Amino acid sequence: MIRAADCGGGVVFEPQIKSSIRFCDWMAQVMGHVARAWYCGWTPRIGTELSREYISPGLVQNLRQLDESASALAKTLIEARQVATALSRKSSFLKSDKLMNIDDRFELRALGQKLLDIDTFIDRFGIDSKALLPFIRMFKVLMHNLRGQMLTDLGKESAESYNQLAQGVGILRDWIKHTLDLAKPVAVKGACVISISRGKELV
Known part of the structure; x- marks a missing residue:
């Protein structure tokens, strides 16, 4: 089957025998979507x-459990972005990253420690949920590739990385919602029924 142009184009091969989609295959579609984004x-x-016919009760159960973890991770990433932004904003008012008054030093240290605590908490999501492991691995890659030398730059780059990850988790949650909505029972449309008495009148 040829995929429509507004859906990316190309060719899609559909199996002749339809079977329920596996969770790993579902995640592959999601991560492909995230990568393109x-x-x-x-x-x-x-x-x-x-398609609705490919969704099994087992997949629905897995997605409901995953949605709870994904929601918590999304909130954590948003909090991390806010802290990183605050760190960047605070350090931008300093003339030097090394020379500052005690109050500024304590505030920056508190923000930095809070960010480290959040990062540790983010790592735990990959342990508790294997489905979220790709996001945790990407998180480590992004943090490893920070290039800023000043606190202002490091805070800004960190905030951008957290925002990128939050966007990816948001796409995951959109897929979960779409799939669960697709799996909901659909009311059968009433058939047009002619009563026997009326049928005799028509004869």
Whole structure:
């Protein structure tokens, strides 16, 4: 089957025998969507190639559990972004990262320690939920590749990294919501029924 242009184009191969989509295959579609959002700047609609008949009760159960962890991770990343932004903003008013008054030093140290505590907490999500492990690995890569030399630059780059990860987790949650909505029971439309008595009148 040829994929529509507004869905990315290309060819899609559909199996002749339909079977329920596995959780790992579902996650592969999600991470592909996240990768395009991060590096291509273009994304298809959520769940374009996902059909209701492929969704199993087991997948629904896994997604409900994952949604709780993803929601907590999203909130943690937003908090980390706010702290990193505060660190960058505070340090931007300093003439030097080394020479400052005691109050400024204590405040910057407190912000830095809070950020370290949040980073440690973020790492735990990869241990508690294997599905979130790709985001945790990307988090470590982004933190490792920070290039800033000054506190202002490091805080700004960190905030951008947290924001990127939050965007990715947001896409994951959109996929979860779309899939769970797709799996909800659908009311069967009433058939047009003609009563027997009326049928006799029509004869």
